[in-house]
Amino acid sequence: MNVAVMKTRAEVALTEGFAGVADALPGSDEVRQARTAAIGRFAAHGLPHRRIEEWKYTDLRGVMKDALPLAVGDQTKTTIADVIVAMGALGRIDAPRLVLVNGTYRRELSNLDGISGVVVTPLSAALQAGASASLSLDEEDRGSQALLALNAAYVTDGAVIDVAAGTKLAEPLLVVHVRAGGIAQRTVSRSQIRVGDGAQVTIVEMFVAVPGSIADGQTNAASEVVVGANAEVGHVKVAMDLGQVIHLANWLVELGTDSNYRAFQYTSGVGLARNQVRTTFKGENAKLDISGAFLARNSEHIDTTLFVDHATPGGESRELFKGVLDGEARGIFQGKVIVRRDAQKTDGKQMAQALMLSETAEFDSKPELEIYADDVVCGHGSTSAALDGELLFYLRARGIPLKEARALLIQSFIGEAIDKIDNVAVREALMSEAETWLAASI
Amino acid sequence: MLEIKNLHVKIADEDAEILKGIDLVVPRGEVHAIxxxxxxxKSTLAYVLAGREDYEVTDGDILWNGESILGMEPDERAAKGVFLAFQYPMEIPGVAGLxxxxxxxxxxxxxxxxxxxxTPAFMKLVKERAASLNIDVEMLKRPVNVGFSGGxxxxxxxxxxxxxxxxxCVLDETDSGLDIDALRIVADGVNALRxxxxxxxxxxxxxxxLNHIVPDKVHVLAYGKIRRSGGKELALELEKSGYAEFQKDAA
Structure with missing residues (x-):
């Protein structure tokens, strides 16, 4: 039976608004056709809603009442100083960066000099040159298909990063998405990261706001990552201090033979975030670590949804997500690990833990293991608890006052996840951000 | 001077009394064994001295240098000089030892x-004191007690x-889980603080x-009361006779 579903105001605006902005979007004719096709796909799906299993805890159709106007061709007078301030503790990291303000690449704010072996170009340039394949990302669930279709239709810019085989970069490469100005807008970006065989690189994608800019907005961001054989990649995503923003992010990652991919997602101070990651083991014996920390208070809502697809033998996957939830906040962790028939000797471990600082916070955790191979080691766990009274006593018996003891324990809880980040500067900056956030909850 | 007077303690939310009227005096400069x-x-007494919340003092008092500590929070007691060495030290993942x-x-x-x-003064002090306990400072850069052996x-x-x-200093079963070498190091560390x-x-x-930390007095605690007190030779006697006689006493 086909049920005709009424389109919401936001869905109508997202579908019908395309014609009005299509001319302003970057890309060749071919790209334009791909965008038009994408908006058709979105129209067929509509926004993700709670009746789609993968979206049962995050009813985007219900939450997103209106579509904000698309941000195109940023005109704000954002300065380098603004960008550095927006980056918080990460602003102290002296590293090459590509900066996008309200979804538009800003060359004068970026600094891409002197990196050898890596080519970084704005996606808008690639689209002008006709790279319509850049828009072909897709997901398996209907909800995320809809978001990726919206992303393909409306994307204004992003980073295309090509790391040549064998390149070893000591400093991280930053892709900074900055929100600035007083207009509530919708920003749509997409990045492509291709790491050649044997290369070693750390890439940090950041979503931040210039202090004083409007605390509202909508973000649809997608990243495609292809990790070559024997490559070692650190990939960090930071979304913080964004106010009431609805932040929708999709990562699609493919791992080559013997590669080592270490990802981390840090989310705090975001109205609603959906962080979805799909990783597929394409080659044998690859290693994956995807971990994260999420901090939420008031009525904030942070959803982490992972799909780990062990399609090849000998893969190792580790996931550790830790959340601190205060007020009426809601944390969601969905982690699906599929071990396909051929993926013998797979070793997978998953853990999701929430620390509840209030009686009214909520944590929903849904680990799923689907195993079709017979010689594997897989496990998962999930906990949610208040601060450990015995540990608090131990610290207080050492003379540490209650407030400080609580602070130390909460920091240690979240620190265990943040410690997964290999890059020292990034790790320390995020720990400092977490401490700042926590100071208001202790 | 530590003075424990007619101390009665039960677990909060339960009726059964664990300590049934302890009287004990430990002057400064002395080491007493329980x-x-x-x-x-025994462990209840240690926890109550340190101020753990799960216990309820129903009668009596604990004075340290003439001042009652029962109303003090654990960290206030620590500031007043009370220290409990835990029988089972806790692991604190994510907090570096230093x-x-x-x-x-x-x-x-x-x-x-x-x-x-x-920072320099602290590092100097910690290095000295760690060295005398045979603790590698590198180990203190790791999270507190995580992955540490019992010793x-x-x-x-x-x-x-x-x-x-x-x-x-209150040492709760500090010898449990230690081999003879570790015991000696720990005892030397304690003796250095006498x-x-x-x-x-x-x-x-x-x-x-008590061969390594020689006490001035020994007290036998059984069934919630001090049943007998004596000199260090009492410990040797107990080693031979066991605690059977005190079980009879209680019954």
Whole structure:
């Protein structure tokens, strides 16, 4: 039976608004056709809603009442100083960066000099040159298909990063998405990261706001990552201090033979975030670590949804997500690990833990293991608890006052996840951000 | 001077009394041992001294230097000089040992009206004291007690004790889980802290520890009361006769 579903105001605006902005979007004719096709796909799906299993805890159709106007061709007078301030503790990291303000690449704010072996170009340039394949990302669930279709239709810019085989970069490469100005807008970006065989690189994608800019907005961001054989990649995503923003992010990652991919997602101070990651083991014996920390208070809502697809033998996957939830906040962790028939000797471990600082916070955790191979080691766990009274006593018996003891324990809880980040500067900056956030909850 | 007067304690939310009227005096400069069978209330006494919340004092008092500590929070007691070396030291993932030691040492120094230690001063002190306990400072860069062996955890307790410079040391089953070499290191660490201004209460099931930390007095705690007190030779006697006679007494 086909049920005709009424389109919401936001869905109508997202579908019908395309014609009005299509001319302003970057890309060749071919790209334009791909965008038009994408908006058709979105129209067929509509926004993700709670009746789609993968979206049962995050009813985007219900939450997103209106579509904000698309941000195109940023005109704000954002300065380098603004960008550095927006980056918080990460602003102290002296590293090459590509900066996008309200979804538009800003060359004068970026600094891409002197990196050898890596080519970084704005996606808008690639689209002008006709790279319509850049828009072909897709997901398996209907909800995320809809978001990726919206992303393909409306994307204004992003980073295309090509790391040549064998390149070893000591400093991280930053892709900074900055929100600035007083207009509530919708920003749509997409990045492509291709790491050649044997290369070693750390890439940090950041979503931040210039202090004083409007605390509202909508973000649809997608990243495609292809990790070559024997490559070692650190990939960090930071979304913080964004106010009431609805932040929708999709990562699609493919791992080559013997590669080592270490990802981390840090989310705090975001109205609603959906962080979805799909990783597929394409080659044998690859290693994956995807971990994260999420901090939420008031009525904030942070959803982490992972799909780990062990399609090849000998893969190792580790996931550790830790959340601190205060007020009426809601944390969601969905982690699906599929071990396909051929993926013998797979070793997978998953853990999701929430620390509840209030009686009214909520944590929903849904680990799923689907195993079709017979010689594997897989496990998962999930906990949610208040601060450990015995540990608090131990610290207080050492003379540490209650407030400080609580602070130390909460920091240690979240620190265990943040410690997964290999890059020292990034790790320390995020720990400092977490401490700042926590100071208001202790 | 530690004075425990007619101390009655039960677990909060339960009716059964664990300590049924303890009377005990430990003057400064002395080391007293408390021995007793399992379940006699030894660890309860240690926890109540340190101020753990799960217990309820229904009668009696605990005075340290003439001042009742029962109304004080655990961290206030620590500032007053009370230190409990835990039977099972806890692991604190994510908090580096050095951070923990420095936070604790400076918290009590501040409350005692001393200046906080600067980083170089703290490092110098911690290196000296760790070395005397055979603890590698590298180990203290790791999270507190995480992945430590039983012996390492106990040495880490004694290092904390040395850094906090308490005036009343309560050692709860510090010998449990230690081999003979580790026992000697821990005992040497404790003995180094003996002094005319410090009172110590050493709680143990076995006499073995008291060969290394020689007490001035030994008390037998069984069924919630001090059943007998004597000199250090009492420990040897107990080693031969066991605790059977006190079980009879209680019945």
């Amino acid at each position: 021995m007793g069978p399992n379940g006699s209330g 951070t923990f030691l420095r936070t604790a040492a400076n918290a009590v120094r501040k409350k005692r009206g001393h200046e906080e230690l600067t 390492e955890k106990k040495r880490s307790e004694i290092l904390q004790m040395a850094m906090l410079e308490p005036s009343l 002094g005319p201004d410090r009172a110590m209460l050493v709680i143990t099931h076995y006499q073995r520890l």
